[in-house]
Amino acid sequence: MSADLLYAHLREGVTHTCHCWLVRRRDGVVLGFTDHDASLQFDGVVFAPQNGLSARAIASTTGLSVNNTEAFGVLSDDAITEADILAGRYDAATVQVWLVCWDDVRARKTLFRGTLGEITRGSGGFEAELNGLTEALNQMQGRSYLKTCSAMLGDSRCGFGLDHPSYRLDHRLDAPSDGQVFALEGVENFNAGWFEGGVLQVLSGAAAGLRGMIKTDVGEQERRLTLWSPLNAPVASGDFLRLTAGCDKRPVTCREKFGNFLNFQGFPDMPGDDWLVSVPRSDQSHTGGSLTR
Structure with a gap:
């Protein structure tokens, strides 16, 4: 009309x-x-x-x-x-x-x-x-054959729910940050490195709505989280953050950290380059089966 x-x-x-x-x-x-x-x-x-x-x-x-x-x-x-x-x-x-x-x-x-x-x-x-x-339509479609998982943690292919308090933490910042390095206290219930590879999202303050990927997560009593790139907005003391656990895409992490191996989207048993160049050897049996090195 x-x-x-x-x-x-x-x-x-x-x-x-x-x-x-x-x-x-x-x-x-x-x-x-x-x-x-x-x-x-x-x-x-x-x-x-x-x-x-x-x-x-x-x-x-x-x-x-x-x-x-x-x-x-x-x-x-x-x-x-x-x-x-x-x-x-x-x-x-x-x-x-x-x-x-x-x-x-x-x-x-x-x-x-x-x-x-x-x-x-x-x-x-x-x-x-x-x-x-x-x-x-310019985006790549389909899957890649990799030993590591090709899904994003929490997406439809991964199928893992991140709402459990063991994998998501809302925390009040005790000290101001430059937007890239964050010093946290009171998160000793989480192992060092638990959030490495995860996401930090700012929930309040001037940087509300911004998020970044966590590069490192070190320390015990006083944790120090570093982002791959700064948020480019001031993050003040008292602002609330949401931390999401990280995944390094390895099958052992999927199985032991998240208990989600049935949804693992990689190919951990895919043979490597050595298998591609395998040739018969005199000290091996030749029964018609797969060659191994």
Whole structure:
């Protein structure tokens, strides 16, 4: 219905159209922008004219080819900030773009729907790659034959529930952190290295919603967790963290730490390279069976 109204308006010859952008971050924050000179509102979202986004030409194709474009805009304190970009709050955010009749917002049509890709910043502005819905077709499909597990801990293939208190811990931070190294007290019930390879998520404070992969977990009474990369946001004393146990993808870990070996998604008994170059030897029996070295 809305598209029909827009088509009727375009056939009039004199048009009153603009673009509207909806950015929805993974933490639930929703931002609306328009290149019109006044605010517009529909679907419960206000599209603000200041600090708006602009885009290069959007080319739509039929079939399964990938539709990608780019957007650029300015950094500001009340919209898209450099701190939020650095913290990764816009990574994989969903984007929808409409062509809208600004004096009757019921007349509109979606021009693009996808996600934000790589973001670069500089000179008070930023430029973001927009990936269309067919971008997922660029991802590798199928399984790899590896000795280690190819599933992610807790996903549908792994099938392991992480809600048990032995594998997930909500903890109040006693000392401020630089966003990469965290000093924890009162977690002596967990063995050293228990969270290594797991996930640290910030539940409150300025860094709420950010997460990182845990590189090392050392110490007993005073634990020291180090992330592979910093969170790029301040983490203060009193902020709450959620720690999830790590998995190194080995079959012995799956069996002894998680008791989940029936769902192990690797091939631990796959022969190695030595087996591939095995040849008959005079000191072995030759019964027609498999060669071993």
